[in-house]
Amino acid sequence: MAKQQTNPQPVDAAVTPRFGSIPTFMRLPHLKDPSQLDIALIGVPWDGGTTNRAGARHGPREIRNMSSFMRKVHHVSRIAPYELARVADLGDAPVNPIDLMDSLARIERFFAKVHAGGCIPLSAGGDHLITLPIFRAIAAKRPIGMIHVDAHSDTNDRYFGDNKYTHGTPFRRAVEEGLLDPRRVVQIGIRGSIYSADDMEFAESSGMRVIYMEEFARLGVEKVIKEARRVAGRGPTYISFDVDGLDPVYAPGTGTPEIGGLTTLEAQHLLRGLQGLDLIGGDVVEVSPPFDPSGNTALVGATVMFEILCLLADAVARRRKPPKKR
Amino acid sequence: MAKQQTNPQPVDAAVTPRFGSIPTFMRLPHLKDPSQLDIALIGVPWDGGTTNRAGARHGPREIRNMSSFMRKVHHVSRIAPYELARVADLGDAPVNPIDLMDSLARIERFFAKVHAGGCIPLSAGGDHLITLPIFRAIAAKRPIGMIHVDAHSDTNDRYFGDNKYTHGTPFRRAVEEGLLDPRRVVQIGIRGSIYSADDMEFAESSGMRVIYMEEFARLGVEKVIKEARRVAGRGPTYISFDVDGLDPVYAPGTGTPEIGGLTTLEAQHLLRGLQGLDLIGGDVVEVSPPFDPSGNTALVGATVMFEILCLLADAVARRRKPPKKR
Amino acid sequence: MAKQQTNPQPVDAAVTPRFGSIPTFMRLPHLKDPSQLDIALIGVPWDGGTTNRAGARHGPREIRNMSSFMRKVHHVSRIAPYELARVADLGDAPVNPIDLMDSLARIERFFAKVHAGGCIPLSAGGDHLITLPIFRAIAAKRPIGMIHVDAHSDTNDRYFGDNKYTHGTPFRRAVEEGLLDPRRVVQIGIRGSIYSADDMEFAESSGMRVIYMEEFARLGVEKVIKEARRVAGRGPTYISFDVDGLDPVYAPGTGTPEIGGLTTLEAQHLLRGLQGLDLIGGDVVEVSPPFDPSGNTALVGATVMFEILCLLADAVARRRKPPKKR
Amino acid sequence: MAKQQTNPQPVDAAVTPRFGSIPTFMRLPHLKDPSQLDIALIGVPWDGGTTNRAGARHGPREIRNMSSFMRKVHHVSRIAPYELARVADLGDAPVNPIDLMDSLARIERFFAKVHAGGCIPLSAGGDHLITLPIFRAIAAKRPIGMIHVDAHSDTNDRYFGDNKYTHGTPFRRAVEEGLLDPRRVVQIGIRGSIYSADDMEFAESSGMRVIYMEEFARLGVEKVIKEARRVAGRGPTYISFDVDGLDPVYAPGTGTPEIGGLTTLEAQHLLRGLQGLDLIGGDVVEVSPPFDPSGNTALVGATVMFEILCLLADAVARRRKPPKKR
Amino acid sequence: MAKQQTNPQPVDAAVTPRFGSIPTFMRLPHLKDPSQLDIALIGVPWDGGTTNRAGARHGPREIRNMSSFMRKVHHVSRIAPYELARVADLGDAPVNPIDLMDSLARIERFFAKVHAGGCIPLSAGGDHLITLPIFRAIAAKRPIGMIHVDAHSDTNDRYFGDNKYTHGTPFRRAVEEGLLDPRRVVQIGIRGSIYSADDMEFAESSGMRVIYMEEFARLGVEKVIKEARRVAGRGPTYISFDVDGLDPVYAPGTGTPEIGGLTTLEAQHLLRGLQGLDLIGGDVVEVSPPFDPSGNTALVGATVMFEILCLLADAVARRRKPPKKR
Amino acid sequence: MAKQQTNPQPVDAAVTPRFGSIPTFMRLPHLKDPSQLDIALIGVPWDGGTTNRAGARHGPREIRNMSSFMRKVHHVSRIAPYELARVADLGDAPVNPIDLMDSLARIERFFAKVHAGGCIPLSAGGDHLITLPIFRAIAAKRPIGMIHVDAHSDTNDRYFGDNKYTHGTPFRRAVEEGLLDPRRVVQIGIRGSIYSADDMEFAESSGMRVIYMEEFARLGVEKVIKEARRVAGRGPTYISFDVDGLDPVYAPGTGTPEIGGLTTLEAQHLLRGLQGLDLIGGDVVEVSPPFDPSGNTALVGATVMFEILCLLADAVARRRKPPKKR
Ligand SMILES: [Mn+2]
Ligand SMILES: [Mn+2]
Ligand SMILES: [Mn+2]
Ligand SMILES: [Mn+2]
Ligand SMILES: [Mn+2]
Ligand SMILES: [Mn+2]
Numbered sequence A, B, C, D, E, F: 001m002a003k004q005q006t007n008p009q010p011v012d013a014a015v016t017p018r019f020g021s022i023p024t025f026m027r028l029p030h031l032k033d034p035s036q037l038d039i040a041l042i043g044v045p046w047d048g049g050t051t052n053r054a055g056a057r058h059g060p061r062e063i064r065n066m067s068s069f070m071r072k073v074h075h076v077s078r079i080a081p082y083e084l085a086r087v088a089d090l091g092d093a094p095v096n097p098i099d100l101m102d103s104l105a106r107i108e109r110f111f112a113k114v115h116a117g118g119c120i121p122l123s124a125g126g127d128h129l130i131t132l133p134i135f136r137a138i139a140a141k142r143p144i145g146m147i148h149v150d151a152h153s154d155t156n157d158r159y160f161g162d163n164k165y166t167h168g169t170p171f172r173r174a175v176e177e178g179l180l181d182p183r184r185v186v187q188i189g190i191r192g193s194i195y196s197a198d199d200m201e202f203a204e205s206s207g208m209r210v211i212y213m214e215e216f217a218r219l220g221v222e223k224v225i226k227e228a229r230r231v232a233g234r235g236p237t238y239i240s241f242d243v244d245g246l247d248p249v250y251a252p253g254t255g256t257p258e259i260g261g262l263t264t265l266e267a268q269h270l271l272r273g274l275q276g277l278d279l280i281g282g283d284v285v286e287v288s289p290p291f292d293p294s295g296n297t298a299l300v301g302a303t304v305m306f307e308i309l310c311l312l313a314d315a316v317a318r319r320r321k322p323p324k325k326r
């Protein structure tokens, strides 16, 4: 087990109030070397793949800001992530606000270094296209599985004729590139009007398990957890959480809201049910502060990030036999 | 069946992004002649019947704005309204912001022309009093039934002594004028403190079926659907959706919010359960943008409008034997 | 029974519209003498015990403002509080914005006079520390029970080393001072990450019944009501309602939001289930208008206050044998 | 001279903080009898004459709320209004939100009683049409003069064909009814695109002195003051201050904003220059809180009201020979 | 002279209130054929050149929305644009939200058609890069002059190493491509901290006349007008108005605000002083509604657009000898 | 002279966009050792001295956030602060949100270490009381002079009877404690209604030069600069900038707004005129983000901080003969 005292720790709220100090993720130290860490918290401030309302470029800052509300131990699972793993804020991946292809390359290179350092990434977007270069960095050797919470399947093909890369296409590209095993993908919360009756053709024919919002409501969270665990199986699995999977009252600050979504309590319950999977990373995407007057979306983003962090730290601890050298 | 290619179609989001172009309802063409249409989308920018917070006069513009998020096919029912029916934005009914009686007359005349054109209206208010002149235009020949979602019964009698017309009185007036058959009316979501113990006397003694919010929660949506269908029966039925029927977290932008209401997911489920009724029109009212900092109320208004549009288009298609001439 | 016509009555909304006139609680008269009242509505505009985001000092004004939406009779229980009891707005307790200990003393003195007048207080905070001086005023003679809705247990010990009094400590202090009987306390809605695994040690070892949010969701409201009634028993009981017990979509305007909380409908259902307990006072705390862009938190605060008022008026009426002199 | 100690006084901010207590105008007592007062502060929560964005019905409440920022002595003129005159909050004039003509009658009756009591009114609107019934109450015996700050002349004739009464017509009506002497009217800050080249025909041909914004900027405040004093002369004069006379950055919360207006500093300077005129009343109108996200418009409204109050108190004191009985 | 009655006219506000109907620019008809027009009002909803806060893609919709406040005649110059010229809303130029080079090509093609139709464009951005493809369409034959209001010179060279096209580079590119004559360019309002002491090197060495904000304040508007007219001279001149030239209190809704800027009154005065130049087009750019809580930026954008429209209509009328055929 | 390449430098905006990365002041490194610095940028997130609206505790975070807009060189003075001096973000001073006296002690100790390190502090508040412990740390050896921009003199004596320390009292305390030489103090922008005619007695009788807003407007900035320089003279001088000195349209996010204040352009002009004084520190206080919906107050705070930083860096460079060792 990691020695607690040597792991990076959040700023102590009983010394510096939670509204004070420079806002890093979870008030953790800002470090530069992923090889010293088990889990790296990373911002990807980029929304160049957004076809509708932009603003997710501001997501990492506001999620960092709101993550000061997080404390140190999960109140249900009692996971204490900073005892189980070395976690820090690794800063932001480099991006180019006006060049999509350049940004994809920069993001991939950054995450490749994180991956090479033996460190698991937990990222805050940015729009959903950022997951593609992350997959290129961490899934290059074998396709991975995914628990995907979203109102949208994000398996479109082209946009405006020629464009292959938007926040609506990452998972079709990931399957095509051999990064994602569609039979180990479950999509949860899908809903909203569609362009044509075959919008979901790729997702379904490739073997993804699509749980529409209506099926989610019918099944209830417990059965959805069971189904998600069945689909993900024992292989390496990534959690990708698009906040538009939630109902927009919980997450108004997003680019493509669809009414009639998950509650945060359901999402928390769902995530807690994933403990024990072979988790290798995760992200929270599409938090768009300019559309978030009360700040709740960023608070939700930070809390979901903490929920996933606990799962990842637990997975790190389970895998640690013998313990990682430091 | 309507020939798909000749029906009006929304602006294509893969040519003009959804935030672009002039915002008509559902991005449909703005046409002037109801006789060329099966269903007319109409704004009624008027809140002169409002006794508390005004602002619903701005509803049609913001609902139009947010309706750009709507796509073309319903993801559950798979209804494709623009294939089944000729639908367009007919603009706004004329109103007089400072003269209640003049406005009622102007609105009635406008809808009478729509009705005479053989076209079904789907309206965006405006406060709930607008439903009265709409009924005068479309229910003059026989009383109709109504599925009414609202926190309030809107069957008050007088206001400030003499006034017969406010957004709290339309359905008492409609019954008195023989436009509405109270035994074919179901009111869903009623709640909130009352002025006196007999506030609901008219609704109940006239035979309306009132499903208070508490009964709604107890029954669950499926049984409410069954009850609503039983009450509406086979006769011509109108859907009137006051957004304050929803909990104010979904629809803060409204004049008379009452906490403890429906979720949007429940409302969507409920509406989808109405397919197959003999539907002859509908409206979404009381969206008040000045009280809607995140814009969610207008998004909800637009989405509910799309849900009702799918029901109406389906009803139009069912009635089309033989097909309407063009 | 109180003679209805002589009890203070709200301003009539059919004479002065609800957005008009000077905003007192429930539009009741502003009176000064508690001995003429059965129930006093009191503001405590103070947030000096807040360790994170301040702003609850503005709570009483905005709750008063939104309480104009309240009418006169409860639509479910049919309780008519102004017929059953003499109720008025007693103004604000005096406070000192920059001196915590002075404020505690001023608040206690104010409530001691209310208590001496034979009048039950229903207060609008202010942060949760205000409940401690209220208890000192009304529970000096014997410990009381409490129904406590909150995301937090508020039974911490010290802050920043020495400080004994913050909005995180009132109920440990109240137990220590013999004001609160922990075995007659039920805490509902507790959740959120914690500082260490023994954060809840005091609450649990002292005998409080803690219903975490997860247990609440599992049990359902009806069973929680049963459990709350069992714990409170027949002794004198106070209702303390921290709006952060609700999910922050219902109450974003608060200092320490925790996602995944109660809905307002659940909270209303819960409160209605408390009718018949020996209720001796209540409060609604932590409404922080600067973080409430839509005003919904204040509306929720006002409505919860009305729900509790109905319970208190009912309790007053039950106790009135023979009737109180006037 | 009035005996200072017997005049009504604001709540003491060194006892009750300025964010506390029930918000009356200037924190003064809420009294009912105008005959006990020299100056009555009155709300007129009505915007039924508004042809564009409504919301001024909420003006009085928010102006009251923000008026808590006011202290007791003017820092430039050193006028201490509560020493010079008996001032209190007289509550709101009665209005009917859905009936224009009924509201005009109710407002007039209320102000007639104020006038009969020998008391000068200082009102907070409400839209600008409220000034007409006020004039009917206080200028019935002889036409008065007016200092009018506004972006608009408000001397239109008809609206929508027949309607004679809107917030764009009060001063034409007042001239026609012999209430206002146009040769003793100065309009300051007029600007904004117009419907046709003769929009200002009535104002100019009737003899009003119109100082467009451009002339205001050219002359500077000192010369405008001189001109205003020249026009008003020695007769009884009323100050009507429409907040849209200010640039909308100072007063975004208004129904008909026009960019390029006065600064608040200029407006304050201008008002201070009116000391010594025979002032008989005043109002601040068109404050519309739903369009005022920062609350600055209401703060401006409250401060302008305090500026005018000082002028009126000074005028009362000058006229008091011998002193009024009490 | 154009026959007044046949020119397109705005919706009549005395028939349809200004908050009603579908929001086109100035409430003019939405037409498709530029060859029928003298001046085309065009939206360019694109912000792909933005290196900081995005959101100007939403500018055209909100400017259209707020342009409903505009009336028909300029109150100072008395120019009546719809009498002098045929003006309409031509809709939006096509853009691709995720592809910068594709968007530049689409915008250029759209404006080339407008130009070929003999029609002058007045555009609403969008970010400032949109002016480059507009220049490619309208200045291909000879370099033009420009009156440029902005906090920034927008004459940077490269971004992130390679990128030539951002909203900080259009005017360097335009000079390089021979579209803009730098000796006939005046930049007004330049300010804000800089990256290095030679940031302004290109602008100054190429011969542009740069009037920093500090010089603007020192000279006063009249002398700035004189200087601007001297620089622009008699050749064809374009007006490009970046709203960040204004102080951010007037235009908070923009991506790169710099405090200490022009007032709207100064900007209006300045624009009015340009009457009589050989004006061939104009634009208002960088209005970013997600950062504009009060809507004032869009109102300013719409009003500035109306000011420029009056100048363009006047220029059209001056050039019309003999009159254009219709 | 300091070697430019070794001084701490901001994150490069051409590598990481300005909305990215963790927000430190001016995007400078976060360092811990003041002895390595010439100027330390410090947050003091505390508002426990606030008697009205709190929220300035959140000031440092939002000023940091907005300071990302700042670049590297002043565009008027051409001062390049990071070439002239070693500047970094030193984090936040420790504070105790619920204990005023403890906070004063903690802040003083923190600044004493900064001062002992030979480093000049430039702080972001927090409310204005924070300046008192800063003075105790840096002016213990001799009284200093002050340029004080504020709507308020902040020389009150007691509050609520006993309390000596509020944000209205720091400068009376500082004079009493011998930290501040009143004859070398100039207060600029003072205005707003007062509690009694002798509110300014201490300031004036102690010898402070008070320039009321009205005198400021009359004199113009140039003469105010001259007067400020005369008063400050050659001794060590501190700049204390309360954002409520500005008009609230520039700085709505503050606790005690007073209309009719300075423009930002005037304030910038004024500050630039102070170059060459013997400056030894400065602060920007009373930025209260919860009352700042557009974020402009924080942007103003950050920009004013940059203006003062340039003055301080210039002062450092002037004093460096011989240069400081490193
Ligand atoms: Mn997605
Ligand atoms: Mn999505
Ligand atoms: Mn209704
Ligand atoms: Mn309703
Ligand atoms: Mn609590
Ligand atoms: Mn709590």
Ligand SMILES: [Mn+2]
Residues within 6 Å of the ligand: D128, D150, D152, D154, D167, D242, D286
């Ligand atoms: Mn007016």
Ligand SMILES: [Mn+2]
Residues within 6 Å of the ligand: D150, D151, D152, D242, D244, D245, D256, D286
């Ligand atoms: Mn006006």
Ligand SMILES: [Mn+2]
Residues within 6 Å of the ligand: E128, E150, E152, E154, E167, E242, E286
């Ligand atoms: Mn620009």
Ligand SMILES: [Mn+2]
Residues within 6 Å of the ligand: E150, E151, E152, E242, E244, E245, E256, E286
């Ligand atoms: Mn610019």
Ligand SMILES: [Mn+2]
Residues within 6 Å of the ligand: F128, F150, F152, F154, F167, F242, F286
């Ligand atoms: Mn101060």
Ligand SMILES: [Mn+2]
Residues within 6 Å of the ligand: F150, F151, F152, F242, F244, F245, F256, F286
């Ligand atoms: Mn101040």
